Amino acid sequence: QKEVEQDPGPLSVPEGAIVSLNCTYSNSAFQYFMWYRQYSRKGPELLMYTYSSGNKEDGRFTAQVDKSSKYISLFIRDSQPSDSATYLCAMKGTGGFKTIFGAGTRLFVKA
Amino acid sequence: EPEVTQTPSHQVTQMGQEVILRCVPISNHLYFYWYRQILGQKVEFLVSFYNNEISEKSEIFDDQFSVERPDGSNFTLKIRSTKLEDSAMYFCASSETTAAEQYFGPGTRLTVT
Numbered sequence: 001q002k003e004v005e006q007d008p009g010p011l012s013v014p015e016g017a018i019v020s021l022n023c024t025y026s027n028s029a030f031q032y033f034m035w036y037r038q039y040s041r042k043g044p045e046l047l048m049y050t051y052s053s054g055n056k057e058d059g060r061f062t063a064q065v066d067k068s069s070k071y072i073s074l075f076i077r078d079s080q081p082s083d084s085a086t087y088l089c090a091m092k093g094t095g096g097f098k099t100i101f102g103a104g105t106r107l108f109v110k111a
Numbered sequence: 112e113p114e115v116t117q118t119p120s121h122q123v124t125q126m127g128q129e130v131i132l133r134c135v136p137i138s139n140h141l142y143f144y145w146y147r148q149i150l151g152q153k154v155e156f157l158v159s160f161y162n163n164e165i166s167e168k169s170e171i172f173d174d175q176f177s178v179e180r181p182d183g184s185n186f187t188l189k190i191r192s193t194k195l196e197d198s199a200m201y202f203c204a205s206s207e208t209t210a211a212e213q214y215f216g217p218g219t220r221l222t223v224t
Contacts, residue, residue, distance in 0.1 A: 032210065043115075043202050043215040044154065051210075088154065097142070097159035097167040097209060104153065 003027050006089055006102030015111050019076040023089035023102045026070065030091040030100075033065050035074045038086045038104065047087075048074065079109045113137045115216035117203050123222045124193055132188045132219045134203030143186045144204040144213060145178065147171065154202065160186065193223045 006023045013019055021035075032051055036044035048063035050056045056063045062075040072091075076083055086104040116135045124130050136143050145157040158168040160178050175191045186205075190197055200220050204213040 034212070036215075041200070041218075041220065043217045046212055046214060049212045090154075095209065097144070097161075098156035098169065099144075099146075099213060100156070101154040 004089065004091065004100050004102045007105055008103050010106040010108055012108040012110060013079055015079060015081060015109055017079050017109070019074075019079050019083070019107060019109075021074040021076075021087050021089075021105050021107070023072050024070055025072070025091060027091075027093070027100075028067075028070070029093040029096075031094045032092050033063070033072050034090040034099070035061075035063055036088040036090060036101075038088055040086075044088055044090075079107075081109050081111045083107060083109050113139075115203055115205055115214055117201075117216040117219050119219060120217065121220045121222070123224065126195060126223055127192050130190050130193055130221065132190075132201050132203075132221070134186045134188075134216055135184050136186055136203065136205030137214060138184070140205035140207050140214075142166075142206045142209060142213075143178075143180070144206075145188045146202045146204060146215075147199045148202065148218075149199045157188075190221075193221075195223050197221060198223045 004025045035048040038044045053065050053067045060077045064073040086106050088104045089102040090099045092099045118133045143160045148154045158172045159166045177189045179187050200218040202218045203216045206213045
């Protein structure tokens with residue numbers, strides 16, 4: 001079983017739709033959960049950073065972590081064509097240095 | 112807004128040559144990292160560096176790789192004898208603490224021919 005599983009997509013939605021992106025993981029030691037956005041041949045850009053279980057909202061983005069199910073989600077409200085990118089989930093444990101990434105989900109938002 | 116910078120943006124080298132990839136982390140950050148992303152694959156951790164020494168490394172980071180902080184601002188990744196399979200995007204990242212967010216640079220695209 002992979003440490004972090006993420007559906008690579010692609011996911012295509014119309015402008016204005018609510019987008020739901022998800023990852024599952026197997027390592028119960030993970031405590032920090034991140035979502036990064038990556039445009040083609042660019043560096044990952046941090047969108048959301050959460051610790052342990054719960055919800056966090058920032059503008060049009062909401063991150064949810066359910067540690068009991070080992071499941072994390074990112075919701076994008078009122079999606080825009082500029083949101084078209086690859087979204088990477090990532091996670092790490094307490095006291096560890098390395099971050100483990102999912103494969104990334106390619107999102108296309110059609111105008 | 113402070114950001115991580117990396118040079119060069121693209122490096123082409125021949126197999127067997129040494130390359131040095133350079134990074135300037137965010138100035139008040141103490142923890143530095145290198146990651147690699149082969150085209151079409153996931154971002155993979157290579158190494159973390161704190162207080163002038165390696166704090167953690169992956170199995171990818173073998174003897175052909177080394178890292179250094181030669182001065183107060185730069186952080187480098189050296190690949191001693193490049194192989195074709197070293198062709199990838201290399202990302203530098205930095206963070207204030209181990210618990211804090213890691214911010215990534217724009218990457219160096221390494222092409223080994």
